[in-house]
Amino acid sequence: MTMPRTVEPELMDDAEQAAAYDAADFSHSHSQRVTLFERCFARPLSGTVLDLGCGSGDVLERFAKKFTAAKFIGIDGSAPMLDLAEGRIDSANLSSRVSFAQAFIPSPDIPKNDYTVIMSHSLLHHLHEPAVLWQTIKEHACPGTFIFVADLRRPESESAAQHLIDTLAGNEPEVLRRDFYNSLCAAFTADEIKHQLDAAGLQDLRVEETGDIHVLAHGFLR
Numbered sequence: 001m002t003m004p005r006t007v008e009p010e011l012m013d014d015a016e017q018a019a020a021y022d023a024a025d026f027s028h029s030h031s032q033r034v035t036l037f038e039r040c041f042a043r044p045l046s047g048t049v050l051d052l053g054c055g056s057g058d059v060l061e062r063f064a065k066k067f068t069a070a071k072f073i074g075i076d077g078s079a080p081m082l083d084l085a086e087g088r089i090d091s092a093n094l095s096s097r098v099s100f101a102q103a104f105i106p107s108p109d110i111p112k113n114d115y116t117v118i119m120s121h122s123l124l125h126h127l128h129e130p131a132v133l134w135q136t137i138k139e140h141a142c143p144g145t146f147i148f149v150a151d152l153r154r155p156e157s158e159s160a161a162q163h164l165i166d167t168l169a170g171n172e173p174e175v176l177r178r179d180f181y182n183s184l185c186a187a188f189t190a191d192e193i194k195h196q197l198d199a200a201g202l203q204d205l206r207v208e209e210t211g212d213i214h215v216l217a218h219g220f221l222r
């Protein structure tokens, strides 16, 4: 049986922690995320994309550079993360298509829109009550919105989690290794996510394990 979940703090609102996260090299998994999205969405992307828990904006920047006909809104509850994200998007000259709002999900401060896509990367495992993500998605989606939620998945045991850290983040600073380990222990399994989707009435979404450590829920809403 998989080890029980150990939650971690929801927000990454410590400036040092946000800076360490921003400095980490996620280029491999984040560029793969764009490729995976293209494969799943399988059509030209336009309209507006909502990114819940955008953090320091590395994924958003990659999406905005790839999908030049789309606009993006990034939401996060952490002011230090949003400062980093705004700086990144500004430096990349993408501010005309990418904007941000600070909101602690669930929140009335998330802009309403006819979203083409609602996505979220590595937010779910932070949430003490995962249903708030699925309810927020339902509240902001319209018929035809494409949902794309990617996250870590919880390993079988603490030793399996430690092995992944040693293998995948052996050379990273201690603060990042600790965050990564805590995140793996806080993540959900694919079966748990399927139950969450059933409970939320989102059973049309497909849940897949991707690679060694990730899980993806995706699909169009009716």
Ligand SMILES: C[S@@+](CC[C@H](N)C(=O)[O-])C[C@H]1O[C@@H](n2cnc3c(N)ncnc32)[C@H](O)[C@@H]1O
Pocket (backbone or CB within 6 Å): 010, 011, 012, 013, 052, 053, 054, 055, 056, 057, 058, 059, 075, 076, 077, 078, 081, 103, 104, 105, 106, 120, 121, 122, 123, 126, 127
């Ligand atoms: C691991 S980071 C992921 C950032 C980014 N999506 C990425 O993939 O690089 C998780 C982010 O979710 C934010 N977060 C966690 N719980 C939140 C909540 N309830 N409302 C808003 N943001 C939240 C944290 O502040 C953090 O920036």
